[in-house]
Amino acid sequence: MELITMHTHSTFCGHAFNTLEEMVEAASQAGITAMAATEHFPLSPAFKEYSFASMPMSKLHDYAAAVRDVRGRYPHMQILLGCELDWLGENEDRGITPDSFADYDIVLGSVHFIDGWLFNSSRCKDRWTDIDPDEIWERYVDLWCEAAASAMPYTVMAHPDVIKKFGYYPKRAKLSGMYDRMAEAAVAGGRMVEVNTSGKFTACGEYYPSLDLLKRFQQAGVKCTVGTDAHRAEHIARNIREAYAFMHEAGYREVAVPLVGGGVRMMPIE
Ligand SMILES: [Zn+2]
Ligand SMILES: [Zn+2]
Numbered sequence: 715m716e717l718i719t720m721h722t723h724s725t726f727c728g729h730a731f732n733t734l735e736e737m738v739e740a741a742s743q744a745g746i747t748a749m750a751a752t753e754h755f756p757l758s759p760a761f762k763e764y765s766f767a768s769m770p771m772s773k774l775h776d777y778a779a780a781v782r783d784v785r786g787r788y789p790h791m792q793i794l795l796g797c798e799l800d801w802l803g804e805n806e807d808r809g810i811t812p813d814s815f816a817d818y819d820i821v822l823g824s825v826h827f828i829d830g831w832l833f834n835s836s837r838c839k840d841r842w843t844d845i846d847p848d849e850i851w852e853r854y855v856d857l858w859c860e861a862a863a864s865a866m867p868y869t870v871m872a873h874p875d876v877i878k879k880f881g882y883y884p885k886r887a888k889l890s891g892m893y894d895r896m897a898e899a900a901v902a903g904g905r906m907v908e909v910n911t912s913g914k915f916t917a918c919g920e921y922y923p924s925l926d927l928l929k930r931f932q933q934a935g936v937k938c939t940v941g942t943d944a945h946r947a948e949h950i951a952r953n954i955r956e957a958y959a960f961m962h963e964a965g966y967r968e969v970a971v972p973l974v975g976g977g978v979r980m981m982p983i984e
Contacts, residue, residue, distance in 0.1 A: 715984050717954045718748040718971055720794070721822060721872060721908060721941025726777045727754045728766040730945040734777075738784050740947035742791060746954075748971055750794035750820045750941075751781045757800065758807045764832055768800075778817060794974055796820035798872060801861035802827060812867040820972045822941075823868030823905065825857045826876075834879045848884040851877055855892045859899035869972055870939055871900060873910040873922035874931075881917040893927045897934040906970050906978070907931050909960055911953035912943040921953075921960060928964040937970040937978065958983050 723730040724737050732740070734751060741749045754768035761767070769777060781795040799821050802808075815821050828850060832838045854877040862871050874896060883889075900907060913922040923931070931938060940957045944950045958969060961983060968980040 715955070715958060716747045716981060717745055717951055718940055718969070718981075719746060719942045719944065719950060719954060720748075720750040720796075720820060720870065720939045720972055721752050721798070721910060721943045722749060722950065723753060723798075723943070723945045724751065726773055726780075727769045732947040734780050735784060736947045737944065737950060738788055738791070738793065740950040742788055744951035746791065746951055748792040748794070749950075750796040750972065751777075752796040752798045752820065752822050752941075753777055755797040755799045756808075760805070760807055764835075766837070767826070767832060767835065792974055794819035794972060796822065796869075798822040798824050799866065799868065800827060801825050801857060801864070801866070803829075803857055803860060805830060812865060815867045818867075819974050819976065820869045821867050822870050822872040822908075823861050823866060824872045824876075825854060825861055828853050828857065834876050839880055842880055842882050847882040848886050850882075851884045851892065852887060855895060859895055862896070862899035862905050863902040868903070868905055870906045870908050870941075871903075872908055872941065873913065873943065874907055875923045875927055876910075876913070878918045878920070878922075878924070879913065879916050881919075889924075889926070893930045896927065897930040897936065900931060900936045901934050906937040906939055906972075908939050908941045909957040910941050910943050911957050912949070914953060921957065925960070925964055928961070928966075932961075932965040937980075938966055939970045939972060 724734040
């Protein structure tokens with residue numbers, strides 16, 4: 715079966731380890747046939763304390779040019795120009811509209827911030843010991859559902875339950891009710907989701923989303939793709955085959971593969 719990863723980073727953002735060229739070369743060596751470069755879309759000056767979290771605005775043009783340029787050297791691969799775009803809710807101050815993303819083949823929709831806190835960064839993780847996980851999970855799901863059902867041009871909702879990253883789970887609220895809401899919102903917005911394999915290698919020890927949440931998406935008819943969320947070349951193809959098997963276990967029989975220029979092809983899981 716073909717290998718794909720629709721979620722990767724490079725040194726264009728402040729916290730990845732290999733250049734775009736090195737990531738593409740690693741993908742080629744691993745036999746990946748379709749890859750999306752999905753750099754963290756720039757945050758505004760109001761998020762200055764989190765400047766490590768995204769690409770600076772000054773690099774946006776060079777980034778797009780670099781992705782287009784590298785395609786010519788890897789004609790055997792589909793290389794999508796993409797970005798990972800934070801849902802900032804009421805803190806959105808970038809003046810972006812759906813038209814701002816017309817040049818991108820894929821836009822990942824991500825919730826990394828809850829009311830100004832970058833909850834999934836190891837640099838900001840201490841706060842987890844001071845808060846009520848129930849409240850934070852509820853707030854996360856509210857934001858995720860808002861994002862999924864919004865007018866933002868998200869192709870794929872990334873790492874749907876990344877809120878579990880450090881292993882903190884709600885104690886009172888039931889996950890099942892939250893999962894139902896997330897599946898409904900993904901349908902309302904016409905979004906795909908991804909199996910993001912990076913979660914397996916964090917404290918929670920699981921892919922994003924969990925098997926139960928992925929089953930909800932499958933039952934609701936939400937298409938699913940696969941991303942490794944690689945921030946280093948050696949992780950470019952990590953657990954892609956396992957992710958296909960995981961999707962199969964959740965009931966999927968096809969992997970969605972977003973295309974250069976828009977649209978999607980469906981690849982049977984063998
Ligand atoms: Zn992310
Ligand atoms: Zn990412």
